[in-house]
Amino acid sequence: MPLLFSKDLNYNIYRDDITLIDPLNTFTGIEKYKLIFWALRFHGRLLFRDISLEVFRIWQPSENVILIRWNLKGVPRVPWEAKGQFQGTSRYKLDRNGKIYEHKVDNLAFNFPQSLRPAASVLDLVTACPTSPNPTFFWGPTDIYSSSWLMLYRAVWETLDGEECMLAKERLLACS
Template sequence: MAVRTLREDIPSIFSKDLNYNIYREDITFIDPLNTFQGIDNYCLIFWALRFHGRILFKEICIEVFRVWQPSENSILIRWELQGVPRVPWEARGRFQGTSWYKVDRNGKIYEHKVDNLAFNFPRTMMRPATMLDLVGVGRPTTPNLTFRWDLLEDSFSCPWIELYRAVRGTLEQEGHIPMGVGLEGLVTCS
């Protein structure tokens, strides 16, 4: 049931809420910088993604490349987030990643780990995207993406980083994550 529900939920993540019946109350969400626990925090993360995604982007969607179950207790999804930010110049961006879900004996998801994030956006906001940026020439097509970890400058910003900051800010306001954890270590492709 969890695999089928994820196949239906993930592509429409920015237009409707998830079916939370497949998750345990004590679910843990892990991304490269944070860990959140509990179904309330999990619901808040996806609400914040939808809310801030609509504010920061003219168009935003997620494409699922593959959903599979490599073992009885895990599910893997390879996806790509694409969007057109609300900026006064023509821009388009995308990033890929994987979501690993751990499933208990009852078929309920108790852990969701987002991994292998690979951003593909211009390093400066005014540089127009090239065709190579849009098609991702030279990027791996396997679920095991390997990209360089860069430290972001404080002055660097883009709609994807703003989306992450906005979602993170929502959780900080709710008191759900420790203060002082920065954006160091976000993945970028050059």
């Protein structure tokens, strides 16, 4: 994956009936899958001066699933200084022969302009009611993902005691 914008994928690991699912579309078939990755490379080179994909973590939560957490960074070809990035996960489902039959792109998170105020505390992050158990933003080394949202939620809950924290606990309950 890190060479996605400079080199074609090895399609021998995919089935001919591979299905790609992203938040807006679903495509089926190896030829469409190849075309999508060709289009990513083509448009990446055409529209960006610099574009790269960084892999944060690869893990296997079950026997037939592989998850990859990644970050895409780019500097567009515009006459002003600009850059952007977004993160997401790719979930690959494998058949009995170890071939990939489904690739789902999910948990996309765009990094917002720096003019927006970041969360002031861990409590602000937890009370934002994340829509999935997967982390949506990268805060540090890859081993940070060894904790789940539930563990983070419990840790924040246990640090809140006293009457002044009742409002915060009510906000946490609203997220659960």
